[in-house]
Amino acid sequence: MPDLLLSLDDGFLLNNIKGDIGEITVHHLLSYLNKDCYFCINNLLLPLKNGGTTQIDHVILSPYGIFVIETKNYQGFIFGGEHANQWTQKTYRGTYQFYNPIKQNNHHIRTLANLLSLELRYFHSMILFIGECEIKTTLPNYVIDCCLNTDKFFEYIDSKKEFMINQELFKKILQTISNHRIKNTTENQNKHQEYVKHLQNLCPKCQSTMVKRIVKNTGKKFLGCSRFPYCRGTRQFIDKETQNQQELSNLIKYLL
Numbered sequence: 202m203p204d205l206l207l208s209l210d211d212g213f214l215l216n217n218i219k220g221d222i223g224e225i226t227v228h229h230l231l232s233y234l235n236k237d238c239y240f241c242i243n244n245l246l247l248p249l250k251n252g253g254t255t256q257i258d259h260v261i262l263s264p265y266g267i268f269v270i271e272t273k274n275y276q277g278f279i280f281g282g283e284h285a286n287q288w289t290q291k292t293y294r295g296t297y298q299f300y301n302p303i304k305q306n307n308h309h310i311r312t313l314a315n316l317l318s319l320e321l322r323y324f325h326s327m328i329l330f331i332g333e334c335e336i337k338t339t340l341p342n343y344v345i346d347c348c349l350n351t352d353k354f355f356e357y358i359d360s361k362k363e364f365m366i367n368q369e370l371f372k373k374i375l376q377t378i379s380n381h382r383i384k385n386t387t388e389n390q391n392k393h394q395e396y397v398k399h400l401q402n403l404c405p406k407c408q409s410t411m412v413k414r415i416v417k418n419t420g421k422k423f424l425g426c427s428r429f430p431y432c433r434g435t436r437q438f439i440d441k442e443t444q445n446q447q448e449l450s451n452l453i454k455y456l457l
């Protein structure tokens with residue numbers, strides 16, 4: 202099917218160095234896949250119904266289903282749970298929380314499934330930790346710290362061998378993605394980052410706006426859901442200075 206495949210623009214446009222290092226490693230991994238069976242689409246930016254956008258790091262189309270890959274370029278030790286909202290990264294510099302990438306990728310998969318009008322069984326989620334890190338908790342086998350062992354990546358791909366996408370459907374999927382994807386221009390990337398920032402300020406439980414609150418006894422500030430007491434979602438209150446530092450460390454890029 203190479204002719205049709207070449208018509209897809211394989212946008213490899215990244216706006217920061219940290220991203221670049223990670224992406225190149227994954228590109229290297231993907232280059233070992235059999236090209237007759239696996240077709241990779243990178244940095245897929247898709248529109249959401251609410252006007253926002255979602256960015257999928259890598260999609261691998263194959264007769265055995267659609268692999269949807271979220272990459273995390275983190276260092277240190279990673280602690281998480283399949284159903285937890287927040288996971289933890291521990292480095293010599295400190296401890297950081299980040300949104301559960303399994304949930305994040307499920308959101309990507311649902312977006313893609315809606316776009317393609319396909320059931321979820323066609324999709325295989327993969328979370329790749331590509332930095333120098335080690336997962337320290339038990340997680341599903343599709344969460345892979347591949348800097349330690351790249352075999353785990355290929356083993357997972359090879360474990361999915363149930364034939365489910367014929368040539369006709371394959372072409373239809375490619376055509377639909379090609380018709381709907383947003384071009385990887387700097388302007389569109391910036392718009393996407395703005396949308397991600399907007400999401401970060403909403404309630405993690407119900408997506409309502411957050412208000413600043415103060416713990417009576419300690420005077421500590423936090424952000425609470427405006428629907429309290431009906432919703433008890435909270436966020437850490439971050440002052441401007443800390444926020445700037447966090448933006449520098451690129452946490453935002455990895456949220457969506």
Ligand SMILES: [Zn+2]
Nearest residue numbers: 404407426432
């Ligand atoms: Zn809420």
